[in-house]
Amino acid sequence: MATLLWPDDxxxxxxxxxxSRRRRVISELANGKNLAVQLQDLLQNGLVGxxxxxxxxxxxxxxxxxxxxxxxxxxxxxxxxxxxxGSKDSDLASKKRSxxxxxxxxxxxxxxxRGSETWxxxxxxxxxxxxxxxxxxxxxxxxxxxxxxxxxxxxxxxGCKATKQVQRAEDDSEIxxxxxxxxxxxxxxxxxxxxxxxxxxxxxELSGGSKPRTxxxxxxxxxxxxxxxxxxxxxxxxxLSDVTENSFPSLGSIFxxxxxxxxxxxxxxxxxxxxxxxxxxxxxxxxxxxxCEGLL
DNA sequence: GGGATTTGACCTAG
DNA sequence: CTAGGTCAAATCCC
Numbered sequence: 001m002a003t004l005l006w007p008d009d010x011x012x013x014x015x016x017x018x019x020s021r022r023r024r025v026i027s028e029l030a031n032g033k034n035l036a037v038q039l040q041d042l043l044q045n046g047l048v049g050x051x052x053x054x055x056x057x058x059x060x061x062x063x064x065x066x067x068x069x070x071x072x073x074x075x076x077x078x079x080x081x082x083x084x085x086g087s088k089d090s091d092l093a094s095k096k097r098s099x100x101x102x103x104x105x106x107x108x109x110x111x112x113x114r115g116s117e118t119w120x121x122x123x124x125x126x127x128x129x130x131x132x133x134x135x136x137x138x139x140x141x142x143x144x145x146x147x148x149x150x151x152x153x154x155x156x157x158x159g160c161k162a163t164k165q166v167q168r169a170e171d172d173s174e175i176x177x178x179x180x181x182x183x184x185x186x187x188x189x190x191x192x193x194x195x196x197x198x199x200x201x202x203x204x205e206l207s208g209g210s211k212p213r214t215x216x217x218x219x220x221x222x223x224x225x226x227x228x229x230x231x232x233x234x235x236x237x238x239x240l241s242d243v244t245e246n247s248f249p250s251l252g253s254i255f256x257x258x259x260x261x262x263x264x265x266x267x268x269x270x271x272x273x274x275x276x277x278x279x280x281x282x283x284x285x286x287x288x289x290x291x292c293e294g295l296l
Numbered sequence: 297g298g299g300a301t302t303t304g305a306c307c308t309a310g
Numbered sequence: 311c312t313a314g315g316t317c318a319a320a321t322c323c324c
Contacts, residue, residue, distance in 0.1 A: 134301060135315095135316070136302090136315070136316060140313080140314075141313060141314085147315095149316075151316095153300095163315095165315090
């Protein structure tokens with residue numbers, strides 16, 4: 001599914017026309033469907049050799065495909081183009097050069113970006129398959145832990161406006177609430193192959209320390225409905241409700257939440273999955289793709 | 297030396 | 311007025 005070429009920043013920010021968007025959605029869905037079929041074949045033949053790793057890669061691509069489709073569809077619905085921050089200088093160097101009056105007066109000039117392209121995940125890891133650069137940390141009122149602010153590493157070289165905020169959950173400090181704001185418009189070459197979720201202490205990483213600074217991820221499934229194996233079912237259901245009811249209101253009816261929940265859970269438990277159930281999940285996801293395609 | 301992080305200042309939205 | 315989001319100089323680290 002690496003076949004989807006993300007447009008450059010301008011084309012996204014300027015808004016894709018309906019036909020382009022439609023073509024991309026169809027392309028993504030077709031790709032997802034093909035991958036689901038590949039996965040089905042793979043599973044029918046048994047996961048011998050490195051089949052398990054391959055299956056995992058295919059799964060991640062399928063999930064990413066649906067994620068991208070949802071983004072395309074949701075932004076088409078709302079008609080919004082998140083051009084926030086457009087008033088900001090995008091060129092750090094020129095900002096420095098223009099110095100003094102101008103740049104200093106503009107410091108802090110920004111628009112808050114919380115809009116329809118915002119969603120929240122609960123996860124035991126702060127990592128995902130993107131490269132993030134931390135740009136701030138704030139103590140939040142009545143919050144036990146500070147909130148950390150990340151922007152895409154490619155903000156300047158590719159104009160990617162994606163940001164995320166990471167905050168430890170109050171009640172369960174093992175869980176991180178990750179709010180993603182904006183869609184990645186950078187090219188996907190920064191993404192790594194999916195990897196296994198690790199048990200490292202992400203907060204230690206956030207707070208500095210000797211670990212690598214670039215948050216290039218482990219397999220924190222990049223789908224709105226990410227579920228790490230340890231997150232409880234109610235978290236999953238909350239997230240699903242949030243996604244379908246708030247982020248994609250008119251898409252909500254497409255998804256049988258339980259079907260998706262089961263599917264996602266099965267995908268995360270690949271190692272110990274019941275193959276029949278897993279196959280059913282793949283078919284369910286494939287069905288979602290068919291349904292979307294039918295709508296277009 | 298260059299890229300990433302830290303952190304106080306700055307600014308806006310509510 | 312204040313909480314929260316961002317900037318950017320200083321600092322860290324490879």
